[in-house]
Amino acid sequence: MSGSCSPSELLIAVIARLLEGCRHVAVGSQSPIPGSAALLARELSRAGPDGGEREPMRVSVLGSRRNNFFTSGGVELFDLAAQGRIDAFFLGGGQIDGEANINLTGTGDWPGTRVRWPGAFGSAFLYFLVPRVILFREEHTRRVLVPKVDIVTAPGTSAEGVHRPGGPYALLTGLALFSFDKSRRRFRLESVHAGHTVEEVLDNTGFEFDRAQRVPETPPPEAGRLALIRGKVRDEIAEIYPRFAAALVTADRASPS
Amino acid sequence: MTRICSLTELAAAVPDGAKVAIPPFYASPAMAATRELLRRGARDLHLVCVPQSDIQADLLIGAGAVRTVETSAVTLGELGPAPRFTAAVRSGAVRLVDATCPAIHAGLAAAQKGVPFMPIRGILGSDLLAHRPDWKVIENPFAAGDAIVAVAAIRPDVALFHAALADREGNVFVGRSRELLNMAQASATSCVTVEEIADGDLLADPARSGAVVPAIYVGRVAVAHRGAAPHALAGVYDADGAFLARYAAAARSEAGFAAFLDEWLRAP
Numbered sequence: 001m002s003g004s005c006s007p008s009e010l011l012i013a014v015i016a017r018l019l020e021g022c023r024h025v026a027v028g029s030q031s032p033i034p035g036s037a038a039l040l041a042r043e044l045s046r047a048g049p050d051g052g053e054r055e056p057m058r059v060s061v062l063g064s065r066r067n068n069f070f071t072s073g074g075v076e077l078f079d080l081a082a083q084g085r086i087d088a089f090f091l092g093g094g095q096i097d098g099e100a101n102i103n104l105t106g107t108g109d110w111p112g113t114r115v116r117w118p119g120a121f122g123s124a125f126l127y128f129l130v131p132r133v134i135l136f137r138e139e140h141t142r143r144v145l146v147p148k149v150d151i152v153t154a155p156g157t158s159a160e161g162v163h164r165p166g167g168p169y170a171l172l173t174g175l176a177l178f179s180f181d182k183s184r185r186r187f188r189l190e191s192v193h194a195g196h197t198v199e200e201v202l203d204n205t206g207f208e209f210d211r212a213q214r215v216p217e218t219p220p221p222e223a224g225r226l227a228l229i230r231g232k233v234r235d236e237i238a239e240i241y242p243r244f245a246a247a248l249v250t251a252d253r254a255s256p257s
Numbered sequence: 258m259t260r261i262c263s264l265t266e267l268a269a270a271v272p273d274g275a276k277v278a279i280p281p282f283y284a285s286p287a288m289a290a291t292r293e294l295l296r297r298g299a300r301d302l303h304l305v306c307v308p309q310s311d312i313q314a315d316l317l318i319g320a321g322a323v324r325t326v327e328t329s330a331v332t333l334g335e336l337g338p339a340p341r342f343t344a345a346v347r348s349g350a351v352r353l354v355d356a357t358c359p360a361i362h363a364g365l366a367a368a369q370k371g372v373p374f375m376p377i378r379g380i381l382g383s384d385l386l387a388h389r390p391d392w393k394v395i396e397n398p399f400a401a402g403d404a405i406v407a408v409a410a411i412r413p414d415v416a417l418f419h420a421a422l423a424d425r426e427g428n429v430f431v432g433r434s435r436e437l438l439n440m441a442q443a444s445a446t447s448c449v450t451v452e453e454i455a456d457g458d459l460l461a462d463p464a465r466s467g468a469v470v471p472a473i474y475v476g477r478v479a480v481a482h483r484g485a486a487p488h489a490l491a492g493v494y495d496a497d498g499a500f501l502a503r504y505a506a507a508a509r510s511e512a513g514f515a516a517f518l519d520e521w522l523r524a525p
Contacts, residue, residue, distance in 0.1 A: 030332075072436045106346075128381075
């Protein structure tokens with residue numbers, strides 16, 4: 001079993017599990033935790049089930065020189081997604097509702113008269129086309145997880161007949177992990193992070209969701225994974241997020257003295 | 258023919274009211290030229306952010322140079338929201354044309370190919386659609402019942418960006434940022450600032466020729482040392498994090514922004 005891990009390290013480990021089996025994971029800008037998770041998942045993918053080497057997962061991080069083969073910036077990211085060459089991507093939102101609609105635009109009337117956020121970015125496109133979209137938002141409050149978003153920047157589900165190979169796969173917050181059932185248009189609480197309770201999740205979630213009678217605790221990262229996060233992953237992510245990397249414990253300092 | 262000119266002349270070639278395409282922080286925005294635009298008191302610009310912008314759009318908006326901003330997002334990234342953009346949207350001081358990144362690329366691609374629109378996947382069911390009369394839902398003519406969004410061509414008057422190098426003919430080396438080539442091809446002309454102008458023909462160099470915006474798309478080139486700063490120029494200099502942080506803090510209030518702008522415009 002592992003020793004204690006920080007909240008960021010737990011989230012990185014959870015996302016890395018969600019990425020298992022992906023051939024190509026893309027990460028947008030301002031995403032240090034998803035970026036670290038994708039790099040961890042790539043390290044884990046190097047070992048095949050028989051213990052031998054295999055072709056690792058490809059990870060494309062927007063804004064990175066080293067982990068990014070694009071020669072046309074964002075243009076290429078969107079073209080790849082439209083062709084089905086990206087298996088997983090991350091989206092967030094100022095508001096997320098129980099049907100997985102996301103709002104990156106603002107609150108109040110269009111185009112955000114009460115609060116205005118930066119804007120849609122590529123969400124209204126990538127949410128449709130990338131099979132495993134992981135909704136990630138550390139803040140787990142009724143302010144973020146609302147019954148109904150004020151503005152639908154990108155819908156969680158689409159009518160029959162709409163070309164939509166992609167969509168929401170999971171929602172991860174600082175409190176819990178949910179999966180999404182497309183046919184029922186509902187989230188299901190899969191696990192609650194250590195130190196938190198189902199009651200806390202209920203109190204802080206503005207929408208209804210499914211859950212088992214007993215909801216398990218989110219498993220912490222195994223020791224080997226934690227060492228990777230504090231070593232190789234930390235070094236790699238420092239290229240784009242030096243401040244974030246500095247805040248992660250290093251493997252040296254974390255090892256028992 | 259491309260005209261090699263001063264930074265002042267380059268800024269004058271972006272007239273008031275022009276539809277100006279600008280790149281995101283990772284594709285070297287022309288920040289020195291932006292300052293020159295503000296020094297000459299540019300007005301009523303229609304910014305086309307390709308596909309998003311940051312301090313560049315925020316400065317132009319805060320200074321009152323922008324009438325319309327067409328964008329997928331304006332943000333200061335890790336430093337938080339773009340305060341002057343946010344304030345101007347809420348007060349209605351700018352007209353906002355809200356988009357999503359690939360729709361801007363698609364609109365430019367249509368202009369590049371000289372066709373009236375480009376079909377694009379996704380978007381159906383987004384509230385963005387209702388606010389974009391220039392986006393229409395059509396039926397795929399090859400498959401009955403397959404709805405798809407058609408995005409009208411976006412034809413900027415000027416593409417404005419910075420790059421490392423140009424030659425005397427006006428060929429511009431953009432390295433891996435080939436989306437700048439798409440942007441230039443879609444626009445009526447381009448105004449480009451560069452770190453230096455080299456002797457010789459960039460297109461004659463096989464190691465570089467594939468990453469060149471040919472002179473036919475380039476109207477003006479001016480030398481601007483560190484012309485993308487405070488943004489980075491890949492492989493040449495890093496972003497000026499201290500400047501960006503100072504801006505983010507100052508621009509939170511109108512007065513703070515005005516003082517920052519005044520200082521920036523006076524700086525040599």
